[in-house]
Structure formats: structure tokens, C-alpha cells
Amino acid sequence: QFDIANLRKLIVAVINNNHSKLITLIQTSLPSVAREMYQAKIISEEVKDNPTPDKILKEFIIGMEWIKNQVSMEKHCKKFLDAFNKIGGAFIYASETLTEEWLEATKQDMNITLSFDS
Numbered sequence: 001q002f003d004i005a006n007l008r009k010l011i012v013a014v015i016n017n018n019h020s021k022l023i024t025l026i027q028t029s030l031p032s033v034a035r036e037m038y039q040a041k042i043i044s045e046e047v048k049d050n051p052t053p054d055k056i057l058k059e060f061i062i063g064m065e066w067i068k069n070q071v072s073m074e075k076h077c078k079k080f081l082d083a084f085n086k087i088g089g090a091f092i093y094a095s096e097t098l099t100e101e102w103l104e105a106t107k108q109d110m111n112i113t114l115s116f117d118s
Helices: 004-017 019-028 030-039 045-049 053-064 070-087 090-110
Strands: none
Touching: 004 019, 004 053, 004 070, 004 090, 019 030, 019 053, 019 090, 030 045, 030 053, 030 070, 045 053, 053 070, 070 090
16 A cells, blocks of 8 residues: 655655755755746745745645645656756755655655656
8 A cells, every 4th residue: 555645754854854955055046946946836926926945845845745646746846856957056966866865765665666757
């Protein structure tokens, strides 16, 4: 039986483990992050118009609460990673690290392999 709540918990744990680095990074390019996350439909217009790093991460995480299957969760995470990749620079390394850590955590804990291709 697939456990979406456990998958959500693992994805959030990786975000939490990298929280201070993510906050610092997002702050360096806040308008770009807000724009890309809004275009990816990760954040609302309200958050885009008055962004903070915490609001952006919280809305990404809150979005996961509504997701009920692995494929939709993979798509949600991929949109987040793609937004980082569009910004470039250090965001590309952050995207690579999050990808690696999400893959490792889910393989180790749930014996599943997530796919962020599509």
C-alpha cells in the first residue's frame, strides 16, 4: 500500500533540513523566485505580490497537502525544481541537491524511485 502521507513527510523533511540555506538563497533573488514560482503555479498571486522566502516555501508545502498520489507529487516537486533551474546560478545546485536528497530519502525509507522527468 502506497503511503502518500509518508512521501509528503519525507519531502518536507528534506526542505526542513535545508531550510536556512533555502531561505538565504531565495532571499538573494526574491523577485525572480516569486515570479518563477507563480508562473509554475506553486504560489498564489497574493504571495507573488508580497513575497518572503518563508511564504514561498510554506505555499509549496501546503500545496502538497492536497496531493493524493505519487505522480501528482512528482509533478508538484518538478515544477518547484524547474522554477529554481530557470533562475540559474546557485539555484541550479540547490535543485540538484534537493533532487538527490528526495530520491535518496524515498528510496531508503519507502523503496520507491521518484521521477522528476516529464
